[in-house]
Amino acid sequence: MTDQRIAIIVGSTRPSRICPAIAGWAHRILEPSPLSYELVDLAEVDLPFLDEPLMAALGHYEHPHTRRWSQTISAFDGFLFVYPQYNWGYPGVLKNALDFLFTEWNGRPATFLTYGGHNGSASVEPFTRVLTSLRMNLLETHIEAHIGRSDVNQQWQLIDPATTLEPVRGRLLEIDRQFRAAMEPTA
Numbered sequence: 001m002t003d004q005r006i007a008i009i010v011g012s013t014r015p016s017r018i019c020p021a022i023a024g025w026a027h028r029i030l031e032p033s034p035l036s037y038e039l040v041d042l043a044e045v046d047l048p049f050l051d052e053p054l055m056a057a058l059g060h061y062e063h064p065h066t067r068r069w070s071q072t073i074s075a076f077d078g079f080l081f082v083y084p085q086y087n088w089g090y091p092g093v094l095k096n097a098l099d100f101l102f103t104e105w106n107g108r109p110a111t112f113l114t115y116g117g118h119n120g121s122a123s124v125e126p127f128t129r130v131l132t133s134l135r136m137n138l139l140e141t142h143i144e145a146h147i148g149r150s151d152v153n154q155q156w157q158l159i160d161p162a163t164t165l166e167p168v169r170g171r172l173l174e175i176d177r178q179f180r181a182a183m184e185p186t187a
């Protein structure tokens with residue numbers, strides 16, 4: 001175990017969401033890594049809609065919830081965002097959480113696991129653009145996971161996350177390798 005911490009951001013917050021099951025699966029797979037992976041659930045962070053008078057890039061936060069979120073994110077060295085495709089984009093709650101901060105994201109290695117009936121593919125380009133605009137250091141590899149009707153029960157809960165996500169397990173391990181490489185001190 002190193003003291004380098006990667007946040008696995010749980011990027012959907014609606015009741016009955018499947019995001020925690022997917023992020024939890026990723027957490028279990030990544031547990032043996034020398035990096036410390038930790039779940040950060042946006043439902044627990046519970047930010048309001050962006051209510052700061054000044055844009056984050058100016059670095060003056062008026063609200064305690066913004067300062068708390070800044071402290072949370074500043075404590076991490078990298079980010080793995082886990083989120084569903086929503087209407088060919090990504091959840092508004094995730095964009096809101098990103099928009100609250102700026103320098104806290106800058107230069108940090110980051111990637112994402114998106115999922116959906118069409119593998120989350122339509123969200124990749126817009127989400128990548130947002131991470132780039134926040135000056136994150138994008139890893140080469142991301143994950144697009146397929147969630148089909150046979151993967152969920154009548155309440156739209158994953159029946160067996162490990163089986164559903166097995167096809168992307170290798171990519172997750174590759175992401176861990178890339179995070180470790182990004183954290184290596186340069187000579």
Ligand SMILES: Cc1cc2nc3c(=O)[nH]c(=O)nc-3n(C[C@H](O)[C@H](O)[C@H](O)COP(=O)(O)O)c2cc1C
Pocket residue numbers: 012013014016017018019020084085086087088089115116117118119120147156
């Ligand atoms: C607002 C909304 C938009 C959605 N848009 C898409 C979509 O564009 N493509 C897709 O394959 N599934 C879409 N779905 C289905 C989601 O993939 C599915 O509901 C998934 O469980 C959402 O993740 P969550 O449960 O973690 O919120 C959408 C679901 C919601 C609630």
